[in-house]
Amino acid sequence: MNARPPRLARILARLVSASDDRELLLADLDERFEEIVRVRGADTARRWYWSQALRGTHARLRPDLDLLSRRSWEGTMGDFRQSVRSLLRHPLYSLGVVGTLSVGLASAAAVGSMAWHVWLAPMPFPDPDRVVRLFELEPPPEGTRDASAELTRWRLSPPLIQDLRDTEWSTVDAVAGVTRDVLDWSRDEGTSRTSALVVSPELFDILGIAPMLGRALSNDEQAGEVVLTEPFWRSAFGGDPGVVMGRSMILGGESHAVVGVVRLPAGYPGDADVIVRMAFDAEQLVEGMRGARYLDVLARVDPAYDLAEASAEMNRIVVALGERFPNHRGWGGEAVRLSDELLRPYRGVLGLLLASGVVFLLLAIVNVAGLVAARTVECRPERAIRMALGASERRLLRGSSIESLLLGAVSGAVALFFAYWMLGPLRTLVPAEVPRVEEVHLSAGIAAAILMLALFSGWGVGGLGYFLSRGATPAIGRSAAAASPPVAGRSVLVAGQVALTVLLATTGGGILRHMVELRRVDMGFEPEGVAYSQVTLVGDRYSTPESKRVLWGDLLGRLEARGLDAAISTNSPMAGSNMPWGYRVDPTSEQAWAQYHVVSTGYFRVMGIELVEGRTFTPDDREGSEPVLVISEVLARAHFPGETSIGRVIDVVGAPKTIVGVVRATRHRGPEEVPPEEFYVPFGQDPWGFAQVLVRGEPAGVAAAFAEVVKELDPSLGVPPLAPYTRFVSEWYAALRLQLIIVGVFAAVGTALATLGLYSLVAYKVNSRRREIGVRMALGASEVRVFSDVVRQGVSLAVAGMILGFTAWYLSLPLTRGLLGEVDVSDPWIPVAVAGLVGFVTLLASALPARSSVSVDPAVTLRSN
Amino acid sequence: MGGREYLGEFELVVLLALARLGDDAYGASIHSEILEATGRDVSIPAVYVTLKRMDRKGLVASSLGQRTGSSGRATRNYRLLPEGREAMSRSRALLEGLWRGLDQPLAKGVPQ
Numbered sequence: 001m002n003a004r005p006p007r008l009a010r011i012l013a014r015l016v017s018a019s020d021d022r023e024l025l026l027a028d029l030d031e032r033f034e035e036i037v038r039v040r041g042a043d044t045a046r047r048w049y050w051s052q053a054l055r056g057t058h059a060r061l062r063p064d065l066d067l068l069s070r071r072s073w074e075g076t077m078g079d080f081r082q083s084v085r086s087l088l089r090h091p092l093y094s095l096g097v098v099g100t101l102s103v104g105l106a107s108a109a110a111v112g113s114m115a116w117h118v119w120l121a122p123m124p125f126p127d128p129d130r131v132v133r134l135f136e137l138e139p140p141p142e143g144t145r146d147a148s149a150e151l152t153r154w155r156l157s158p159p160l161i162q163d164l165r166d167t168e169w170s171t172v173d174a175v176a177g178v179t180r181d182v183l184d185w186s187r188d189e190g191t192s193r194t195s196a197l198v199v200s201p202e203l204f205d206i207l208g209i210a211p212m213l214g215r216a217l218s219n220d221e222q223a224g225e226v227v228l229t230e231p232f233w234r235s236a237f238g239g240d241p242g243v244v245m246g247r248s249m250i251l252g253g254e255s256h257a258v259v260g261v262v263r264l265p266a267g268y269p270g271d272a273d274v275i276v277r278m279a280f281d282a283e284q285l286v287e288g289m290r291g292a293r294y295l296d297v298l299a300r301v302d303p304a305y306d307l308a309e310a311s312a313e314m315n316r317i318v319v320a321l322g323e324r325f326p327n328h329r330g331w332g333g334e335a336v337r338l339s340d341e342l343l344r345p346y347r348g349v350l351g352l353l354l355a356s357g358v359v360f361l362l363l364a365i366v367n368v369a370g371l372v373a374a375r376t377v378e379c380r381p382e383r384a385i386r387m388a389l390g391a392s393e394r395r396l397l398r399g400s401s402i403e404s405l406l407l408g409a410v411s412g413a414v415a416l417f418f419a420y421w422m423l424g425p426l427r428t429l430v431p432a433e434v435p436r437v438e439e440v441h442l443s444a445g446i447a448a449a450i451l452m453l454a455l456f457s458g459w460g461v462g463g464l465g466y467f468l469s470r471g472a473t474p475a476i477g478r479s480a481a482a483a484s485p486p487v488a489g490r491s492v493l494v495a496g497q498v499a500l501t502v503l504l505a506t507t508g509g510g511i512l513r514h515m516v517e518l519r520r521v522d523m524g525f526e527p528e529g530v531a532y533s534q535v536t537l538v539g540d541r542y543s544t545p546e547s548k549r550v551l552w553g554d555l556l557g558r559l560e561a562r563g564l565d566a567a568i569s570t571n572s573p574m575a576g577s578n579m580p581w582g583y584r585v586d587p588t589s590e591q592a593w594a595q596y597h598v599v600s601t602g603y604f605r606v607m608g609i610e611l612v613e614g615r616t617f618t619p620d621d622r623e624g625s626e627p628v629l630v631i632s633e634v635l636a637r638a639h640f641p642g643e644t645s646i647g648r649v650i651d652v653v654g655a656p657k658t659i660v661g662v663v664r665a666t667r668h669r670g671p672e673e674v675p676p677e678e679f680y681v682p683f684g685q686d687p688w689g690f691a692q693v694l695v696r697g698e699p700a701g702v703a704a705a706f707a708e709v710v711k712e713l714d715p716s717l718g719v720p721p722l723a724p725y726t727r728f729v730s731e732w733y734a735a736l737r738l739q740l741i742i743v744g745v746f747a748a749v750g751t752a753l754a755t756l757g758l759y760s761l762v763a764y765k766v767n768s769r770r771r772e773i774g775v776r777m778a779l780g781a782s783e784v785r786v787f788s789d790v791v792r793q794g795v796s797l798a799v800a801g802m803i804l805g806f807t808a809w810y811l812s813l814p815l816t817r818g819l820l821g822e823v824d825v826s827d828p829w830i831p832v833a834v835a836g837l838v839g840f841v842t843l844l845a846s847a848l849p850a851r852s853s854v855s856v857d858p859a860v861t862l863r864s865n
Numbered sequence: 866m867g868g869r870e871y872l873g874e875f876e877l878v879v880l881l882a883l884a885r886l887g888d889d890a891y892g893a894s895i896h897s898e899i900l901e902a903t904g905r906d907v908s909i910p911a912v913y914v915t916l917k918r919m920d921r922k923g924l925v926a927s928s929l930g931q932r933t934g935s936s937g938r939a940t941r942n943y944r945l946l947p948e949g950r951e952a953m954s955r956s957r958a959l960l961e962g963l964w965r966g967l968d969q970p971l972a973k974g975v976p977q
Binding site (some may be wrong): 013016017018022023024025027028029031032035048051053055057058059061098785 | 891892893894896897905906908909910911913917939940972
């Protein structure tokens with residue numbers, strides 16, 4: 001129905017049509033296209049459109065092609081052959097141009113693909129700008145009423161979602177909650193696990209997910225329904241279209257009728273097998289649950305309103321709820337565009353990436369221009385001879401254009417080859433959480449753009465070289481003077497490149513230092529040598545607290561019997577969970593929040609969390625004994641400064657518990673986080689249905705024993721194999737590592753380009769001053785004198801560049817902090833090291849051509865001129 | 866101007882389509898006419914280029930028009946001029962003259 005002509009073909013058709021009738025022609029093409037869509041389908045019509053555009057290009061170019069083939073085809077082929085020969089005769093020059101240009105183009109292609117697919121391409125929802133996420137905003141802590149302080153955004157709790165869905169919004173059309181779960185799918189063959197999206201039915205409308213088969217979830221709260229995702233439908237049901245007619249699945253012990261199959265949009269909400277309805281029972285809607293902020297909430301803004309109005313309404317609703325419920329008191333609300341929200345953590349990196357790609361392409365072009373200019377001087381005698389033999393200006397121009405187009409084409413091809421192979425590794429460097437990163441590939445559009453750019457820059461740079469060489473006849477003894485304007489320009493460019501290299505290297509050094517420092521931060525626990533797995537108890541067998549207690553005890557007992565040091569926990573640091581539970585130190589005080597952990601007795605030992613005071617849990621802390629609590633030193637310091645907290649009773653979600661121990665604080669969200677307040681409860685007194693199992697030992701060594709234990713215990717549990725706990729920490733570093741790699745790679749490429757630029761400039765100058773040097777040496781100037789003269793010129797350029805670079809770095813410090821987070825890049829040793837490195841490299845780049853200048857026999861030099 | 870020239874094959878095809886269509890001929894309708902009558906999917910940009918050339922030669926005249934119906938968009942409508950008709954007749958006479966007497970041998974196959 002809504003098939004549209006292929007965009008690229010349409011652009012082509014537009015380009016090649018005559019300007020006066022362009023719109024009419026396009027309208028004619030569209031009219032026929034629509035008819036062909038109607039009669040023969042969209043695919044045929046699209047192919048038809050492409051053939052029209054390509055044949056149109058041919059029709060338009062034919063007169064020119066005819067002319068070319070009739071009058072000058074042979075001449076062109078002759079020039080082509082001559083260009084190839086000439087380029088092969090100067091392999092260093094050709095390699096230099098192709099190498100430099102293709103590095104620049106490949107980085108542009110890779111970066112362009114990344115930026116396009118992750119950032120610039122619109123999200124695959126209808127009207128993506130109107131899809132928003134709703135947040136609750138935490139009030140700033142007492143005493144720090146700084147209006148500019150950024151408020152912490154929180155997800156929403158079940159009762160709040162219920163309220164929002166019951167609210168008569170004016171700015172928002174639909175509100176939907178989204179969360180994930182793992183559901184057991186029971187069938188005759190046995191039980192397997194499915195990853196489920198648990199959503200409000202409105203989500204389908206908000207994200208514009210149209211079922212491929214059947215329908216979306218209905219609004220009927222009682223109906224047990226499930227929608228399958230396409231990959232799961234294919235793998236589990238063999239893509240059977242009859243699945244939506246009367247099939248049902250037993251998920252989490254309840255029967256769900258299969259009502260539809262959908263394809264999930266890329267980017268959000270991520271992969272899943274099945275989609276089921278989000279429903280809350282009365283227990284989840286009590287006042288106490290208002291603090292359980294763990295659900296994503298999406299909404300679609302009404303077209304009559306804008307984002308700011310929706311955000312304001314969300315805020316009003318939360319503020320109004322604050323009047324009635326203490327959990328919302330002082331809190332606000334906010335609506336944020338979903339695409340912004342998904343990309344927020346990566347925007348800085350992506351911006352950096354994009355900017356570097358552009359800068360490097362420009363640098364490459366500038367350097368190639370330098371190489372071309374140097375060669376032009378060399379070619380002047382040849383040019384003069386050819387003109388003297390009767391070659392026309394036009395003929396020379398054509399020869400030079402063919403040569404530069406050839407270089408551009410080869411560079412473009414090499415660049416695409418590089419970019420194609422680079423994107424794979426580059427994609428693995430990008431944290432997997434970056435939305436749509438799996439879609440990044442070298443698309444036809446970007447490849448075409450890069451090839452065009454290659455031809456264009458090759459042609460442009462070649463044309464520049466041609467015009468530089470045109471003005472001057474090979475006047476003997478005047479070459480240095482004649483070449484002075486390009487030299488002045490190139491000096492500035494080389495200095496600019498040195499400056500950029502310095503800027504990148506110092507910034508990269510700053511990030512590296514920051515990373516090293518973060519690695520030294522005491523996380524409060526010791527992830528090294530711990531393996532983990534996740535166990536979830538599902539099904540009727542584990543419906544009572546007692547059955548859970550028995551299973552956890554059994555699991556730990558069997559692991560111990562095999563000599564493994566094991567523990568379980570519901571909320572391990574860095575593992576991605578977040579369980580802020582409300583507590584009161586005394587009944588009159590304000591409610592505060594701390595991270596709630598339910599742990600087994602061995603937890604502190606296995607995780608290496610030090611005991612500061614009192615005791616940890618023992619097997620005697622069980623159901624029926626005194627409810628006990630271990631708190632972190634952060635919580636102890638906050639409420640019991642200068643006194644012992646042991647023996648104090650605090651109220652945790654309505655239940656009084658006695659503090660028996662104080663342990664070191666752990667960081668839950670990374671080394672940059674201020675350690676949160678924490679408390680721990682023994683598993684015996686609050687057995688949960690899920691936990692991380694933590695085992696001391698390398699996964700390889702303990703995996704088999706662990707798998708056996710799980711099998712003995714309950715084979716239907718489907719426990720994933722053990723993985724090293726250090727994974728969570730290294731994942732945290734992924735984004736930082738990515739920034740470092742990008743900046744590092746670009747600093748290296750920049751250094752290479754700047755070195756090459758400096759080298760070719762100095763070499764060029766030496767070349768054009770050959771006669772002058774010869775004269776000086778014939779008059780008795782020492783080799784050392786001449787050598788140091790040449791080197792001084794290169795070094796003074798490098799020094800100017802460094803001064804510029806360090807100034808730019810200093811000025812950009814606030815900006816860098818904005819892009820990379822609170823990174824301290826002002827370590828004085830970094831600039832010193834960078835200056836040393838860049839100085840050494842540039843010295844080398846000027847010393848090599850300087851050496852060649854003094855190695856020349858003055859007599860030979862003078863005679864040749 | 867081009868009174869003495871003979872038409873190219875594609876020019877003739879376009880002029881024939883124009884003659885069949887009458888005064889309501891424009892790019893898309895010419896394309897569809899040729900497709901229906903001959904099964905040949907010609908290129909619309911080529912039709913444009915050809916019409917423009919014949920416009921310059923004085924074989925056809927063009928004017929900006931408006932499409933009737935729901936779209937109501939602008940079109941460039943072409944009309945056959947007497948010179949165009951004359952050129953068509955000339956081409957036809959030429960071709961018919963050349964074809965005369967060739968029917969029999971062709972039925973057996975074209976002689977090399």
